[in-house]
Amino acid sequence: MAEYNRVSECVGLITLRNPPVNALSAAVRQGIVDTVQRALSDPNVKSVVICGQNGIFCGGADIKEFRSNMTGPPLIPMIHAIESANKPVVAAIEGSALGGGLELALGCHYRIAHSKARLGLPEVSLGLLPAAGGSQRLPRLIGVPAALNLITTGRHVTAAEALQLGIVDQVTDHNTVAAAVKFALSVAGRSLDPRRISTHPCPQQPDLDALFEEVMQKVRQSARGAIAPIACVQAVRAAATLPYAQGMERERELMATLFTSGQARALQYCFFAERAVGRWRMPSGARWDTSKPRPVHKAAVIGLGTMGRGITVALAQTGLSVIAVETQEKQLMEAKQAISGMLERGAKGRGVAPALDGVIYSQNIQAVADVDLVIEAVFEDIALKTKVFQQLSAVCKPGTLLCTNTSALDVDQLASETPNPELVVGMHFFAPAHVMKLLEVVYGPRSSPQAVATAMQLGKKMGKASVAVGNCRGFVGNRMLKPYIEEAFFLLEEGATPELVDQALEEFGFPMGVFRMSDLSGLDVGWRVRKGDGLVEPGTASGRSARIRQGRRYSPLGDLLCEEGRFGQKTGRGWYQYDKPGSRVARFDPWLHSFLGAYRAQHGLVARRIDHQEVLERCLYALINEGFHILDDGIAAGPEDIDVIYVSGYGWPRHRGGPMFYANMVGLAKVLERLEHYQQLHPEVPHLQPSSLLRRLVASGSPPIHKWGEAIKKLHSQL
Numbered sequence: 001m002a003e004y005n006r007v008s009e010c011v012g013l014i015t016l017r018n019p020p021v022n023a024l025s026a027a028v029r030q031g032i033v034d035t036v037q038r039a040l041s042d043p044n045v046k047s048v049v050i051c052g053q054n055g056i057f058c059g060g061a062d063i064k065e066f067r068s069n070m071t072g073p074p075l076i077p078m079i080h081a082i083e084s085a086n087k088p089v090v091a092a093i094e095g096s097a098l099g100g101g102l103e104l105a106l107g108c109h110y111r112i113a114h115s116k117a118r119l120g121l122p123e124v125s126l127g128l129l130p131a132a133g134g135s136q137r138l139p140r141l142i143g144v145p146a147a148l149n150l151i152t153t154g155r156h157v158t159a160a161e162a163l164q165l166g167i168v169d170q171v172t173d174h175n176t177v178a179a180a181v182k183f184a185l186s187v188a189g190r191s192l193d194p195r196r197i198s199t200h201p202c203p204q205q206p207d208l209d210a211l212f213e214e215v216m217q218k219v220r221q222s223a224r225g226a227i228a229p230i231a232c233v234q235a236v237r238a239a240a241t242l243p244y245a246q247g248m249e250r251e252r253e254l255m256a257t258l259f260t261s262g263q264a265r266a267l268q269y270c271f272f273a274e275r276a277v278g279r280w281r282m283p284s285g286a287r288w289d290t291s292k293p294r295p296v297h298k299a300a301v302i303g304l305g306t307m308g309r310g311i312t313v314a315l316a317q318t319g320l321s322v323i324a325v326e327t328q329e330k331q332l333m334e335a336k337q338a339i340s341g342m343l344e345r346g347a348k349g350r351g352v353a354p355a356l357d358g359v360i361y362s363q364n365i366q367a368v369a370d371v372d373l374v375i376e377a378v379f380e381d382i383a384l385k386t387k388v389f390q391q392l393s394a395v396c397k398p399g400t401l402l403c404t405n406t407s408a409l410d411v412d413q414l415a416s417e418t419p420n421p422e423l424v425v426g427m428h429f430f431a432p433a434h435v436m437k438l439l440e441v442v443y444g445p446r447s448s449p450q451a452v453a454t455a456m457q458l459g460k461k462m463g464k465a466s467v468a469v470g471n472c473r474g475f476v477g478n479r480m481l482k483p484y485i486e487e488a489f490f491l492l493e494e495g496a497t498p499e500l501v502d503q504a505l506e507e508f509g510f511p512m513g514v515f516r517m518s519d520l521s522g523l524d525v526g527w528r529v530r531k532g533d534g535l536v537e538p539g540t541a542s543g544r545s546a547r548i549r550q551g552r553r554y555s556p557l558g559d560l561l562c563e564e565g566r567f568g569q570k571t572g573r574g575w576y577q578y579d580k581p582g583s584r585v586a587r588f589d590p591w592l593h594s595f596l597g598a599y600r601a602q603h604g605l606v607a608r609r610i611d612h613q614e615v616l617e618r619c620l621y622a623l624i625n626e627g628f629h630i631l632d633d634g635i636a637a638g639p640e641d642i643d644v645i646y647v648s649g650y651g652w653p654r655h656r657g658g659p660m661f662y663a664n665m666v667g668l669a670k671v672l673e674r675l676e677h678y679q680q681l682h683p684e685v686p687h688l689q690p691s692s693l694l695r696r697l698v699a700s701g702s703p704p705i706h707k708w709g710e711a712i713k714k715l716h717s718q719l
């Protein structure tokens, strides 16, 4: 797993070999220990170069090993032996040097990077800290503020930034290993004392206490309950204030707490879940590895409202040519200006030229005749979308994929109105579409595997977490959101306040609770949907019957607020009040509280004390329960799909792994027991009725989440 060669007569070349990312598995660590020893004991070798095979230095510790009994030589003494070597050791960094990979490089005496390489200590995103000396060496090398920034965010830096920060000694555009070997020859015999980072003190920093206080405050705020970023600050503080050996001891203690934490498990689960969703499969048996995507060189977007503009930007930023169509001239001009601005700002942030020429604007749908794929993003109206799809079917060349950006409409119904339903898929983007990570790729029973593969590949190119899901009302994300929101409304009826519900959810880790989120997105959105469903009635009725609609409990609270013109932030009033329409700071609204009191009195409801635990259990378990229905229905292929959707699109705290992972952590039997408890109290609420899949999983001994797939298959085959 680490190959040894002597090159240029006197350079020992060690090559890490562990595809795909040369992770530091036990075998690789053993290989490094052995080959370093061999190089150091060979009198013909004057210096050593460490590189990785296949254009990648090292992706860090082997994350898969963390959940097993770790064997093999430990990283810290291995890196220490390299740093203590009496011959210069040079890291030749191509591709990535991340986590333990960068820590290994920091143990080397010199670092040469290819200009396209990326370096970073992303352990924080796995619920850990750089505990192979990284938290102690990096601040000594580049100073406390820069190290804090890198270690607490986990961000990857380019080779150019790494050079500027002083992480690497040289950047090359050519063969990195050749450059490193040449460099190693040039430094052979030089004193290595100044190159051993662990022996340096951290560069002086004025007002160290104030700096750490400020950073800790910022980190606590943005961490939303995650513990790793805080431990990272503490570890860097140890580097800044303690001798190296004591700093290492502190690093070890902090890591010991993180390593076994539920948060680390959750974050590592998210890492693998994000990769697992790319290996999609459909109930028909079609799969990612047997379905070839079509090439897409040219795409079109129809309708340039907020969503269409964001989608155009996201497509153009991948380098595709995009035809952007809007039939009204004024709207087309406004959209062109807005899209150009977004492209320019995006390009500035990424230090590249804006892809302004990549977008052609047109008022005429005929302009899309030769594109490979169209994303329709007109208003959410089935009649309008059907008309657009029929026009597209007539205009586009044969084989063009027709995608609809919808959050609610029936993709299959739309497909059935076109001559080639196999070419139709849904692409549910989230606003703003060029920023939000999530994309639900919705397939109907008639969508071809090739259409799904193409949409999934396009999503990946756009940098989205793309998840293939079946077609049903609300798809996965919004379908699960419905019971969550409804429970929040019921809690208000029973005595909670928007402040209490939001606080419980925000302490859990959501960036915003239900009501602040509803104020942000606009109460009228849900009102329109409920009206469409025939649920909204004039708000004069009172008593229990007014709160039962279509045979189930219903809370008209949201409708009543809308009748008052309280649509949220945009009107300056919603569940909270705002200084003026469009303001973002939610303030307590006495009107709302007396309205709730009057509402309860009118309906004969007596307010009771509701605590955070009840808020969490009712909102989250109702949402999770719907997730089990979705798995049972085959709408999502596995719990990872649901979890990625929730973490990347709905603000579910990543350090809690997603709703299904959370249920697994809490214990399926406990979730079932609490749902049964609330269902007994609220028999008129169907979404509290435990899903039969949840019951069956509990009855089969609550298998761990990675075995649910197997268990579901087995349970289905028994039906």
Ligand SMILES: CCCCCCC/C=C/C(=O)SCCNC(=O)CCNC(=O)[C@H](O)C(C)(C)COP(=O)(O)OP(=O)(O)OC[C@H]1O[C@@H](n2cnc3c(N)ncnc32)[C@H](O)[C@@H]1OP(=O)(O)O
Pocket: 020, 021, 023, 058, 059, 060, 061, 062, 063, 064, 075, 096, 098, 099, 100, 101, 122, 123, 126, 128, 129, 130, 131, 132, 259, 272, 275, 276
């Ligand atoms: C008490 C113990 C003390 C231990 C001290 C530990 C201190 C050090 C800790 C660490 O190093 S933790 C790991 C830190 N490294 C990372 O977080 C990097 C993770 N990887 C990536 O960011 C990316 O994979 C990449 C390296 C940038 C490559 O990206 P690319 O898009 O090219 O490929 P992917 O699809 O992401 O990955 C391919 C394949 O490889 C698997 N994989 C990637 N990194 C690791 C890893 N570090 N360990 C194990 N496996 C890894 C990934 O899951 C993919 O697998 P498949 O999905 O194809 O099966």
